[in-house]
Amino acid sequence: MEHLMKHIEDICNDNGIIMKRHNGKCSRAFRNYRGTGKQKISVKRINSYLTYAVAMHELGHLLGPHQHSHDVLEREAGAWMWAMTNCKVWMPCMKSGMIRRLRSYLNVKGEPDAEHIIWQLVPRS
Ligand SMILES: [Zn+2]
Numbered sequence: 001m002e003h004l005m006k007h008i009e010d011i012c013n014d015n016g017i018i019m020k021r022h023n024g025k026c027s028r029a030f031r032n033y034r035g036t037g038k039q040k041i042s043v044k045r046i047n048s049y050l051t052y053a054v055a056m057h058e059l060g061h062l063l064g065p066h067q068h069s070h071d072v073l074e075r076e077a078g079a080w081m082w083a084m085t086n087c088k089v090w091m092p093c094m095k096s097g098m099i100r101r102l103r104s105y106l107n108v109k110g111e112p113d114a115e116h117i118i119w120q121l122v123p124r125s
Pocket of ligand 1: 057058061
């Protein structure tokens with residue numbers, strides 16, 4: 001997993017993004033960390049393809065499309081699209097992890113109409 005960790009570090013370095021590791025549950029991205037104007041991601045140690053995918057997803061919140069949308073489903077989908085495009089590998093476990101996470105947002109927010117970009121990533125049941 002070294003090379004995948006390195007990939008995350010390189011993207012952070014190239015874009016002036018601060019990376020912090022955490023051991024808790026909640027990975028996230030900060031556009032303007034504590035009002036400093038700095039971008040930051042807080043991610044788990046990269047020890048699996050899935051933790052790599054989630055870290056790339058957090059970078060997608062800073063570097064990906066649709067991040068200024070008012071619609072959280074669109075922001076989440078945009079961050080995953082960026083991750084999917086930019087990950088060095090895209091394994092079945094990464095895809096299923098993405099779908100699981102997007103479905104949990106759909107469960108909370110309800111299903112948007114058929115044209116929504118989230119349906120490009122989540123199969124309709
Ligand atoms: Zn997200």
